[in-house]
Amino acid sequence: MRLMVDRRLIAHFDGLTLLTTLTILGLGAMTVYSATFDGSTGTHTSHAWRQATWGSVGLVGLLLAVFFDYRKLERYAFLFYAVGLCLLIAVPLFGSMGGGSRRWLTFGPVTLQPSETMKLALIILLARLFHRRTHPGGLRLRDLAIPAAVTMAPVLLILAQPDLGTAGVFLFVFASMLLLAGPSPGTLGLLVLAALGAVPVLMSQLKPYQLKRITTFLNPELEPLGSGYHVIQSKIAIGSGGMTGRGYLRGTQNQLNFLPEQHTDFIFSVFSEEWGFFGAIALIGLYVLLLIRGLVVVNRAKERFGALLAFGVLANIFWQAAINLGMTTGLLPVVGITLPFFSYGGSSLVTLLAGLGLVINVNMRRHSRDRLPRL
Template identity: 40%
Template sequence: MITDKRLLRAEPNFRFLAKLWRVSWLYVLLICLLAGVGYGALYSAGGGSAKPFAGPQSIRFGFGLLMMLGIAMVSPRILVKFAWPLYFFSLALLVAVLRMGHVGKGAERWLVLGGFQLQPSELAKIALVLILAAWFHRAGPDRMGNPLFLIPPALMVLAPVALVLKEPNLGTAVIIAAVGGSIFLAAGMRLWQMALLIAPLPFLGRFAYGHLHDYQRARITTFLHPESDPLGAGYNIIQSKIALGSGGMWGQGYLHGTQGQLNFLPEKQTDFIFTMIAEEWGLVGGLSVMALLLVMIIGGMLMALRCRNQFGRLLGLGIAMNFFLYCVVNLSMVMGAIPVGGVPLPLISYGGSAMLTVMFGFGLLLSVYVHRDMRFGDADP
């Protein structure tokens, strides 16, 4: 029997088949299962109809699935070459959104291109992971111990963070900074160096609070005392908690959630989609979705750690961490553990930009796994 490694050294057609064989199809199945959960939730959010949410979202997922598998076939050596162009392209889009972006809920976050709304901050997260992995993949312990070597990647993180804060989009800016910090640690950054970076955060937080927009301050105040304005700033989180509690152990039943179906639950197709799931399927359903998300996070990290080159490990870990932060921020937000920040639940919430960028990230993760035995000094498979 011809092994996949021998196929990788064979003719191009056989190399392609070998790469397909090396794809983690179990992980692809988990992705499809999570997207199926999202379709069911959006079908319910549409009042028992594929329009206006579930149908378009399924088309986006189908396109994203093909894109993901296509990217999985691309060698990490090629991905390194595209790291810088993609990073600067994402920065250009972030600048463009400040000049001509679509305004929604007090912020400029979208570019309208041919009828499609693109949120550049979503692409910026993936581009940052790619460029940091490319920067650190040849860095040894000596270079990581040199503070001057860390200045350029630190500026790479600060640039998109500053532009996203300018939109303003505090939640996504925090995620971008956290993803960047996680790659620094994974690359071998000393703990004392990280402590020096973290030490000024309380002072920067106090400074940032003084420059927040009124609606952002209202979110923080509402987080601490939601009952102080139950029909205004506190309405969203109060209705979310009511829906979570009303689900009980087994839920009110599919398409029978009172808060969701009677439109008391705000943004039920986007930010608060998990609340709708928990109301209809109860604690058991909510925990099942969280377990699926956890399995995907752990699986992504394990795939990254199996890679034999530093670029692949850092890229895979960065993608997995980005997915993890998506989930943690959204779930914490709808449960009232953190202020509402407008972060979607990946593959479940309605939205084109988030869906396609998440699938793009999964494509990079699968590419890392497919080429896990590759070293940058070896011949390209």
């Protein structure tokens, strides 16, 4: 393998993207520490340390994802997908429970969340499928059959865990990549109609607690306990942060445990309470920077596969961030989606960083005229 590459590749290494991500990562680990810090005893759990460890593992993953021509991935797309699917199938058989659903596989000291790793595998496979399937007038409905099928398989498995939020993100990523791949106007119209038609069907399939979350969102008075209570406490945390925040480790909503899932789903509330409007806007700005910069990469990509691949990774980051921020600020129902690069969670962090490595990879090789090296 020709790993040592010409200088132009190094020159095109996207330092800005990496720097932005490292900043978000650092702020995240810091906030995880705060969220798991017990002010009354001055003790903390090992979450922040573990998050930093996973961050390092993820950065190694990011670098590994940079030092080879990303186009090679196309060949292994089905292999990755198959491995990811096997892990997902293993979850209901050997997985461990938590909070009423079965989402994790345990290997010794390491806990893996296969739905996270599956995301990247699916993005790679969809990039391959959409890349190879084009049509002069845009993709026809029949061109979507296989991409839709490979998406639905993990979605159904994840719905069964049950993890409604993650399954939804899969569908959003699929829709985003499909949009980039270019459906014909007729297909697009049909899909929009089908999506609208699916809403009542999906509603009827929801478990009572899932439906409750949505009705709670529409009318918080209906459930003052449970998720309605969580949203109120989250809004108190964010709102009481004010313009400049209450200071690091000094947010009472966090320290007094009024916030639920402080180090995962509601970590943004902890951050906003401590750093105020300025901090929160700065963090949101970092995400915008990351995403816009990523879109530039997509725009410059040399060919469709790279563009689709990078776009898929970005779509995942975008949807997760938008949904998480929307739910902590009370704009969206509580669905249990974490904030990318920020919330505690090893599998998610490593997968996200590896995905970002691929975006950087696509950028680096935008001028490369090499043919794919043979294996």
